[in-house]
Amino acid sequence: MSTTPQTTKGTRTRARILQAATDIFAEMGYHDASIVKITEAAGIAQGTFYLYFSSKQEVFEQVVCDLNSRVRHAMVEAAGAQTDRRAAEREGFRAFFRFTAQNPQLYRVIRQAEFVAPHVLRRHYERIAEGYVEGLRAAQARGELAPVDPEVLAWALMGIGEIVGMRWALWEDDVPPSERPDGVPPMVFEATMRLIERALAPEPPATGREG
Numbered sequence: 001m002s003t004t005p006q007t008t009k010g011t012r013t014r015a016r017i018l019q020a021a022t023d024i025f026a027e028m029g030y031h032d033a034s035i036v037k038i039t040e041a042a043g044i045a046q047g048t049f050y051l052y053f054s055s056k057q058e059v060f061e062q063v064v065c066d067l068n069s070r071v072r073h074a075m076v077e078a079a080g081a082q083t084d085r086r087a088a089e090r091e092g093f094r095a096f097f098r099f100t101a102q103n104p105q106l107y108r109v110i111r112q113a114e115f116v117a118p119h120v121l122r123r124h125y126e127r128i129a130e131g132y133v134e135g136l137r138a139a140q141a142r143g144e145l146a147p148v149d150p151e152v153l154a155w156a157l158m159g160i161g162e163i164v165g166m167r168w169a170l171w172e173d174d175v176p177p178s179e180r181p182d183g184v185p186p187m188v189f190e191a192t193m194r195l196i197e198r199a200l201a202p203e204p205p206a207t208g209r210e211g
Contacts, residue, residue: 003051010051013052014052016042016044017038017039017042017044017052017053018059018063018066019042020038020041021059021062021063022063022067022105024037024041025063025105025108025109025112026105026108029112030056030115033056034056035049035055035056035059057116057117060112060113061120064109064113064117064120064121064124065124067103067106067109067110067124068123068124068127068128070103071096071103071106072128074095074098074099075092075095075096076092077095078092078094078095079091079092079095084144085135085136085144085145085200086144086145086197086200086201089157089193089197089200093192093193096165096183097161097165097183097184097189098182099183100165100166100170100183101170101180101183101184102183104170107166107170125155128158129154129155132157133150133154136150137150143202145201145202147202153200160196164188164192165183165184168180168183168185168188169183169184172184172185
């Protein structure tokens with residue numbers, strides 16, 4: 001079972017193990033990765049690894065949780081500075097695409113979780129959706145968004161972000177990172193946001209017809 005460090009040094013050591021494990025799992029895949037390779041990459045002894053994690057399976061699950069926490073933090077921090085929900089969506093998507101471009105391990109590790117730890121994969125998406133649904137519901141109550149089921153809306157938006165990010169943040173080889181300040185090419189970002197903003201737009205108020 002994962003141990004919570006009690007000292008600053010322990011916290012740093014655990015973080016170093018997680019980062020090394022993230023890189024190894026992303027590069028080699030779960031089945032070819034090993035605790036030996038993780039500890040070598042982290043620059044620690046194998047005995048030190050077992051002070052924090054009991055197995056390769058456990059450290060993999062903690063890597064997924066760590067990536068989840070980091071991407072959610074980036075999105076919430078960016079969106080939280082906005083007062084209008086559609087502006088918040090714009091900044092939240094921008095943060096997600098940037099995170100994906102800077103941390104390609106997110107996709108490579110999360111996709112392995114489907115087979116290695118499916119319960120952790122499900123929790124990864126549920127954690128993102130939980131806060132998302134809450135924010136969308138509040139915006140709908142303020143009349144800022146279309147009256148669509150907020151849970152369906154949240155999962156649909158998550159799907160857009162994931163697939164667009166995979167195509168243009170993870171797989172984009174023709175446009176260098178310096179020309180993708182938002183993680184994806186500007187044209188792709190704007191086209192995605194136009195689609196999302198139209199989907200989120202509240203219905204116009206009904207007007208009576210004069211006879």
